[in-house]
Amino acid sequence: MNEATLIRKGLFRKVLRAILMMVSISIAFFIFGVLGAVNKAFNAGVDVAAANRLVIVNAINFTVSMPYAYFGRVQGVDGITHVTHANWFGGYYQQPANFVQTFAVEPETYLDVYPELILPPEQREAWINTRTCLIVGQALATQYGWSLGDRIPLNSNIWQQADGSSDWDFDICGIFTAEDSSVPTNYAMFHYEYFNESLAFARDTIGWMILTTEDVSLNDQVADEIDAMFANSPAETETTTEAAFSQAFVEQLGNINLILTSVIGAAFATILMIVGTTLVLAINERTKEIAVLKTLGFQSGRIFRMILTESFLLSLIGGAIGLGLATALVMAAAEGFQAFLPGFRMPLSVVWQAFALMIAFALVTGFFPAFNAMRIRIVEAFGKL
Amino acid sequence: MTDQQPLYQLRDLSKTYTRGKESISIFKGLDMDIQHGDFIAIMGPSGSGKTTLLNQLGGIDSPSSGQVVFEGKRIDNLSQGALAKWRSRNVGFIFQFYNLMPTLSAAQNVELPLLLTGLSGGERKKRVKTALEIVGIADRAGHKPRQLSGGQQQRVAIARAIVADPKILLADEPTGDLDRTTADEILGMLQQLNTELGKTIVMVTHDPSAAKYAKRELYLDKGEFVERGNRS
Ligand SMILES: Nc1ncnc2c1ncn2[C@@H]1O[C@H](COP(=O)(O)OP(=O)(O)OP(=O)(O)O)[C@@H](O)[C@H]1O
Numbered sequence: 001m002n003e004a005t006l007i008r009k010g011l012f013r014k015v016l017r018a019i020l021m022m023v024s025i026s027i028a029f030f031i032f033g034v035l036g037a038v039n040k041a042f043n044a045g046v047d048v049a050a051a052n053r054l055v056i057v058n059a060i061n062f063t064v065s066m067p068y069a070y071f072g073r074v075q076g077v078d079g080i081t082h083v084t085h086a087n088w089f090g091g092y093y094q095q096p097a098n099f100v101q102t103f104a105v106e107p108e109t110y111l112d113v114y115p116e117l118i119l120p121p122e123q124r125e126a127w128i129n130t131r132t133c134l135i136v137g138q139a140l141a142t143q144y145g146w147s148l149g150d151r152i153p154l155n156s157n158i159w160q161q162a163d164g165s166s167d168w169d170f171d172i173c174g175i176f177t178a179e180d181s182s183v184p185t186n187y188a189m190f191h192y193e194y195f196n197e198s199l200a201f202a203r204d205t206i207g208w209m210i211l212t213t214e215d216v217s218l219n220d221q222v223a224d225e226i227d228a229m230f231a232n233s234p235a236e237t238e239t240t241t242e243a244a245f246s247q248a249f250v251e252q253l254g255n256i257n258l259i260l261t262s263v264i265g266a267a268f269a270t271i272l273m274i275v276g277t278t279l280v281l282a283i284n285e286r287t288k289e290i291a292v293l294k295t296l297g298f299q300s301g302r303i304f305r306m307i308l309t310e311s312f313l314l315s316l317i318g319g320a321i322g323l324g325l326a327t328a329l330v331m332a333a334a335e336g337f338q339a340f341l342p343g344f345r346m347p348l349s350v351v352w353q354a355f356a357l358m359i360a361f362a363l364v365t366g367f368f369p370a371f372n373a374m375r376i377r378i379v380e381a382f383g384k385l
Numbered sequence: 386m387t388d389q390q391p392l393y394q395l396r397d398l399s400k401t402y403t404r405g406k407e408s409i410s411i412f413k414g415l416d417m418d419i420q421h422g423d424f425i426a427i428m429g430p431s432g433s434g435k436t437t438l439l440n441q442l443g444g445i446d447s448p449s450s451g452q453v454v455f456e457g458k459r460i461d462n463l464s465q466g467a468l469a470k471w472r473s474r475n476v477g478f479i480f481q482f483y484n485l486m487p488t489l490s491a492a493q494n495v496e497l498p499l500l501l502t503g504l505s506g507g508e509r510k511k512r513v514k515t516a517l518e519i520v521g522i523a524d525r526a527g528h529k530p531r532q533l534s535g536g537q538q539q540r541v542a543i544a545r546a547i548v549a550d551p552k553i554l555l556a557d558e559p560t561g562d563l564d565r566t567t568a569d570e571i572l573g574m575l576q577q578l579n580t581e582l583g584k585t586i587v588m589v590t591h592d593p594s595a596a597k598y599a600k601r602e603l604y605l606d607k608g609e610f611v612e613r614g615n616r617s
């Protein structure tokens with residue numbers, strides 16, 4: 001027997017009680033893990049945003065388009081390295097349930113602005129030169145089992161062609177990847193020209209523009225200049241950093257951060273109180289036993305440490321189980337979620353946060369019982385028999 | 386350390402409890418020597434301060450004034466931490482209600498005081514085995530307290546009290562919860578520890594026939610000792 005045995009026996013003095021506390025804690029950390037992963041996936045765009053990348057959208061709303069002519073005017077602004085534009089196609093494959101996130105883009109400049117997208121040289125050439133080319137992200141290609149050379153139709157639930165149809169035929173001539181797995185590859189792109197020429201209405205408009213500046217320090221200046229250029233026109237613009245734009249995009253879905261934080265906070269507050277009071281009562285129950293240990297010569301500091309270690313064990317075991325289950329669930333769900341939550345996985349940052357939280361949880365729930373135990377006075381403890 | 390020097394010297398010991406405005410004097414100006422190898426039975430009416438005195442000897446309570454000298458050194462002015470260390474080396478406690486850890490086996494209970502020593506696991510095991518053999522309960526080493534009778538639990542408690550080889554055993558009503566036959570077994574064992582292993586024992590008891598096992602009987606009444614007999 002050693003001190004570890006003593007701590008373990010103390011913690012599992014009432015097995016059912018210990019297990020119930022662990023289950024409570026594991027539920028809190030399960031919720032924390034799953035929601036943390038969801039939150040992270042929703043904010044993936046913010047995290048992978050390049051600091052020198054700016055997004056220009058219509059000042060009314062990013063779903064409202066602007067004239068194609070703006071593209072040419074932005075190209076002339078000082079301090080810009082590349083600028084490109086995109087339109088939301090809103091595609092689906094065969095049936096509306098098979099949503100395919102698709103953009104009509106300017107082929108060459110788009111890849112200049114997003115250097116993190118990797119396309120082999122011969123595919124890049126085919127992409128630039130083939131009017132009907134569709135380049136598909138690796139995640140999307142995997143999802144639908146598409147490969148190079150496939151000819152596939154995509155329907156738009158927004159746009160209509162001049163001939164009344166809403167399906168476009170594409171040749172997959174490139175599959176792009178990204179080195180960093182948090183960069184989404186769950187979308188497809190095709191030529192703006194092909195798109196624009198076939199449209200029945202709203203020709204010569206673009207959805208938004210993306211540009212890179214020569215240096216982050218020029219961001220504000222470039223943004224101000226662009227917005228000033230289109231001020232007092234029918235389509236005023238709003239130029240923000242990519243990170244801010246992604247944040248705004250996520251917030252369109254509701255304040256996910258706030259919702260998730262509230263849910264997690266409520267779960268933790270509840271379980272903290274339950275476990276905290278249970279531990280205080282559990283130690284009260286052991287007053288005499290602790291007094292005996294002190295009588296035998298166990299120092300108060302050692303008693304404090306032993307009781308605190310019990311709550312650490314409790315938190316870490318319960319927390320690790322909860323986090324483990326959350327990771328298992330996230331891994332199982334990741335594939336199914338790939339299409340609309342790319343990069344849905346258990347992020348390392350959430351794991352670290354969880355461990356930090358376990359330690360905090362142990363300190364908060366363990367301090368008072370440990371402090372009470374430390375202060376038990378032998379004579380008084382034996383007095384209340 | 387010489388044999389001439391008493392194990393304990395209590396000098397002008399007083400203990401007063403204050404409860405609100407009231408203050409109760411339990412004993413006042415108590416003097417007492419305890420020699421090495423002694424076996425003292427302390428008797429007296431309920432509330433006369435027997436337990437309080439034992440707590441002073443064991444260093445788990447401090448006097449209001451006066452000195453508790455153990456082997457020539459004062460212990461009444463030691464810090465809590467120093468007292469804990471002193472107890473672990475010098476005192477074995479035996480309680481009326483055994484006070485064993487319910488979650489630990491008999492052997493583990495006996496091993497507890499050894500966790501405060503630097504002994505290796507193997508050495509601890511050996512000592513636990515010896516202590517359990519001395520009290521005749523080695524066959525129950527793996528049992529939990531609730532699987533043992535009162536007498537058996539008290540044997541385990543005695544093994545725990547002697548395992549670290551303390552200089553003094555303090556027993557507060559060690560047979561108070563036991564029937565006559567079992568009480569006699571336990572008392573015989575304490576007597577044996579005193580005569581054969583030379584353990585100094587101070588035992589509080591209400592029971593005159595239990596006191597007979599001791600070498601000396603002291604009667605505590607109204608905070609003063611009245612010697613009743615000396616058979617050594
Ligand atoms: N913590 C305390 N606060 C106030 N009074 C106390 C405290 N502890 C003990 N006393 C009082 O001190 C007196 C002596 O108590 P003590 O327990 O030493 O008596 P005792 O001789 O052991 O009695 P018993 O034979 O019933 O065990 C009692 O009157 C008791 O009420």
Ligand SMILES: [Mg+2]
Nearest residue numbers: 435436437557
């Ligand atoms: Mg008493």
